[in-house]
Amino acid sequence: MDRRSLLAAAAAAGLAGQAWGQEAAPEPSYEGMTFQSHDKTIRSIHYRPVGEGRRAAIVMMHGSGGRITNRGPWHQLAMRFAGDGYEVLTPLYTDAFPDDGIRPERMMEAWRDVGEHAIDWFIERGVDRRRTAMFGYSLGSYVAVDGALGNSRAAAAIGLAGGTDVYTPRVPRRRIPVLVIRADGDTHVLPRNTAAWVDFLREHEINVRVEVLQDSDHLFTAPKWLEIFQLSAAFYGGNIGRPDQDTA
Structure with a gap:
């Protein structure tokens, strides 16, 4: 073997040894847990970021017929939020x-209370209320946003694929920023009913931003769930996840 071949082989061996010795980057952790909402035990999954993270928290409210599990798009979305530095709870509010x-x-009030008490759970464990937020999909979008605008202490809320055909919204009691994400081809929650919900909130002086998912229906593909995360992360990052939030 000539000198050039020997050097190439040695370099390749060195790189292989380096790769073999490297440890995989740590990932967010999660575990099943329960908390109390009035006299009911609510099952949930608690997701934690690596290290301190943003010292902020998100409560995610599933859609109709939803379940909590450690697989599938709902779990993956929670893991992405945790990877972005947030603690997350995904309560089974139908408990x-x-x-x-x-x-x-x-x-509906019992379900909204679950979201309120999940936010309280975080606050009781040291998360500043200004760093807490709600997220909800479909039926859960109403539960999350309407609850956050009621008696909750959440500082922001996102409603995904929700509208007035899910439930009639209540007059808001609080003023917090809201992001509404809808699909342009939703045939389950019609775009006009999402628009009616947005109009109602704006008429009551709620700061609402709207994002539209193109070429999408009520059930989302993996690329759309990634887009949903990106839109949500940008919204949360400008509100509950800001580095200066503690002093703002």
Whole structure:
């Protein structure tokens, strides 16, 4: 073997040894847990960022028929938020009141209370209330946003694929920034009903931003879930996740 070949082989061996010795970058962690909402035990998954993160927290409210599990797009979205530095809770809010499809006001209030108490859970463990936020999809978008504008202490909220056909919104009691994300081809929650929800909130002086997912329906592909994360991360990063939030 000539000198050039020997040098190339030695370099390759060195690189291989370096790669073999490298450890994979740490990932966010998660675990199943429960918390109390009134007299009900609410199952949830708690996601933690690596290290201190942003010292901020997000509560994610699933859609109708949703479940909490350590796989699938809902879990992956929570992991992305945790990877961006947020603590996350994904409560199974139907533990507070089983969904019968009729959804009387007492049921909706029980679900909103789950979100409120999940935010309180974070605050009780040291998260500044100004660094807490809600996120909800479909039915959960109403639960998240309407609850955040009610008695919750959340400082921001995102509603994904929600509208007035999900439920009639209440007059807001609080003023926090809201992001509404909708699909241009949603046939389950119609775009006109999302627009009616946005108009209602703006009429009541809520700062609402709207983002539209192109070429999409109510059920999202993996690339759309990534786009949803990117839009959400930008919104949260400008509100609850700002580095100067503690002194603002």
